[in-house]
Amino acid sequence: MRTFALLGLVCLAAPALAAGETQVAVNGPAANVAPHSAAARALLEPKLKLGGAPSGTAPRVALTFDACMGQADARILSTLVDERIPATLFVTARWLRNNADAIAILRAHPDLFDIENHGENHIPAVDVPVKIYGIPAAGSSAAVEREVAAGAAAVTAAGFSSPRWFRGATAKYDESAIHQIRQMGYKIAGYSLNGDGGSLLGAVMTERKIAGARDGDVVIAHINQPTHEAGAGVVRGLMALKRKGTVFVKLSEVDGEGDAGTTR
Ligand SMILES: [Zn+2]
Numbered sequence: 001m002r003t004f005a006l007l008g009l010v011c012l013a014a015p016a017l018a019a020g021e022t023q024v025a026v027n028g029p030a031a032n033v034a035p036h037s038a039a040a041r042a043l044l045e046p047k048l049k050l051g052g053a054p055s056g057t058a059p060r061v062a063l064t065f066d067a068c069m070g071q072a073d074a075r076i077l078s079t080l081v082d083e084r085i086p087a088t089l090f091v092t093a094r095w096l097r098n099n100a101d102a103i104a105i106l107r108a109h110p111d112l113f114d115i116e117n118h119g120e121n122h123i124p125a126v127d128v129p130v131k132i133y134g135i136p137a138a139g140s141s142a143a144v145e146r147e148v149a150a151g152a153a154a155v156t157a158a159g160f161s162s163p164r165w166f167r168g169a170t171a172k173y174d175e176s177a178i179h180q181i182r183q184m185g186y187k188i189a190g191y192s193l194n195g196d197g198g199s200l201l202g203a204v205m206t207e208r209k210i211a212g213a214r215d216g217d218v219v220i221a222h223i224n225q226p227t228h229e230a231g232a233g234v235v236r237g238l239m240a241l242k243r244k245g246t247v248f249v250k251l252s253e254v255d256g257e258g259d260a261g262t263t264r
Contacts, residue, residue: 041128043172046190048258050216050249058247059215062254063087063238064189065223067095068122068169072102073226079235081109083242088251090118090167090189093154095224107159114250116189117163120150125168127177132170144177148184165189165251171220178261188262189251195221195237196230203233210237213246218256 053060065076065087080087089106095118096103106113119125125144126137138144148166155163166186173181173188181188195210199222206221210233213219221234256263
């Protein structure tokens with residue numbers, strides 16, 4: 001149980017390595033390490049932005065929420081429904097197994113929610129054996145394929161449309177895994193604004209970050225941590241954006257432009 005509780009906290013957290021873990025390069029060249037080793041593989045954390053709104057129109061923002069495992073955050077879900085704010089949710093097979101009530105709400109509002117693929121078991125889609133925030137990565141291309149394919153199968157089995165987007169646990173990949181996932185037919189969902197720091201930020205900071213979203217931003221936050229303060233900040237941030245006249249879009253409605261070959 002302790003391991004599961006820990007994993008639930010590190011969906012997308014501030015970089016921190018536990019003692020003795022392999023150091024991997026994030027967003028940087030791996031020039032000073034031996035080739036062919038796991039540590040030589042640079043990890044990428046792709047960005048995703050929307051095309052800008054035509055001048056004179058309201059700013060557009062895509063809200064994306066990860067449901068890594070655990071429960072559903074009813075504070076956020078009910079706000080999205082009550083305020084009619086559309087969003088894209090990235091869910092794992094593991095989360096889907098335990099949240100029938102939330103699934104029913106999502107299925108009742110297909111106009112508001114796109115359900116996309118966050119993998120089967122919340123294992124980072126990296127095809128070499130490294131740990132990211134302490135989570136062991138898939139470690140091989142076969143394991144990456146399993147994580148992606150079984151995650152997609154769980155989405156459709158729960159009654160949603162076939163996913164078109166994938167976001168792996170920790171939102172980090174290596175280049176070959178990105179290529180592999182694209183070959184499987186998925187765009188990879190980076191983000192441009194980390195709204196809740198892996199659900200670990202306080203309410204005030206989370207509110208401030210989300211309320212600061214600008215035209216073209218793709219916001220990432222979590223909808224699976226109902227006991228965390230961050231969720232209250234998410235709700236207040238969403239309401240602030242709405243008051244400013246922000247137009248909320250789902251990823252399926254827009255041409256997201258990702259770097260590192262993630263969308264084209
Ligand atoms: Zn996650």
